[in-house]
Amino acid sequence: MSGARSRRKGAHFERKMVRAFRDALGDVSVRRGFQARSGTEAPDVDVPGWWPECKHHRRVNVVAALAQAAVAAPPGRTPVAICKHDREPPLVALHLADLLALLGRAPGTEPWWIETKARQRPNITATLRQAIATAPVGRLPVALCTRDHTRPIAGLRLPDFLSLVANSREVGP
Numbered sequence: 001m002s003g004a005r006s007r008r009k010g011a012h013f014e015r016k017m018v019r020a021f022r023d024a025l026g027d028v029s030v031r032r033g034f035q036a037r038s039g040t041e042a043p044d045v046d047v048p049g050w051w052p053e054c055k056h057h058r059r060v061n062v063v064a065a066l067a068q069a070a071v072a073a074p075p076g077r078t079p080v081a082i083c084k085h086d087r088e089p090p091l092v093a094l095h096l097a098d099l100l101a102l103l104g105r106a107p108g109t110e111p112w113w114i115e116t117k118a119r120q121r122p123n124i125t126a127t128l129r130q131a132i133a134t135a136p137v138g139r140l141p142v143a144l145c146t147r148d149h150t151r152p153i154a155g156l157r158l159p160d161f162l163s164l165v166a167n168s169r170e171v172g173p
Contacts, residue, residue: 013056017045017082017090024162043072050165051077056084062093062124066153070095078102082158083125091128092161096144096152102164113139118146124155132157 014032021030025047033042044054051073055065060083069079078098084090094102103112115131117123128143135141143155 009056010054013084014044014054017052017054020158020162021045021047021165024166026166043069043077045082049076049078051079052082053079054082056086058086060085060125062091062155063147063153066093066095080161085125088125090158091125091155092158093124093153093155096154099142099154099156102168111139113141114144115141116144116146124153128155128157 011032018030018032022028028048029046031046033044033046043051045052051069053065053069053072055062062081062083065081065083066079069081073079078094078101080098081093082090083093113131113135115127115134117127124143124145127145128141131141131143140160141156144152145155146152
């Protein structure tokens with residue numbers, strides 16, 4: 001894919017994420033970040049309290065995208081990677097501690113269905129796919145992947161994440 005076409009694909013995905021956050025959060029100010037700036041000055045999608053790094057490629061390195069968001073996120077903003085592989089639905093990856101904090105603020109989010117993998121090179125996409133396939137009706141499918149000496153990463157479907165964020169906003173920070 002050419003550079004211009006790749007940039008258009010990424011910009012289209014970011015605009016789609018802005019619409020998804022606006023639909024979920026209502027009147028909250030959500031907009032695309034300043035794209036002429038480095039990733040440390042503005043997030044891809046500016047959402048209060050969050051620092052999303054949006055990636056849409058043929059195959060996305062989800063762990064690297066979350067690491068990029070974590071390095072760039074200022075204090076008070078939670079890093080999150082919103083990734084979409086070609087021809088697959090988007091997924092959200094965040095550190096396990098951040099997911100647990102979000103679940104603690106969102107009422108009625110239990111029970112969960114957790115699929116875990118601990119490997120040298122965990123594939124959070126495949127783990128989430130497995131969690132979705134095996135989760136009983138009414139359970140929140142969550143993928144949990146760990147690597148040696150790193151923080152555990154949790155993955156979940158974009159609609160589930162947006163629902164949790166919307167519910168947590170009603171309770172307060």
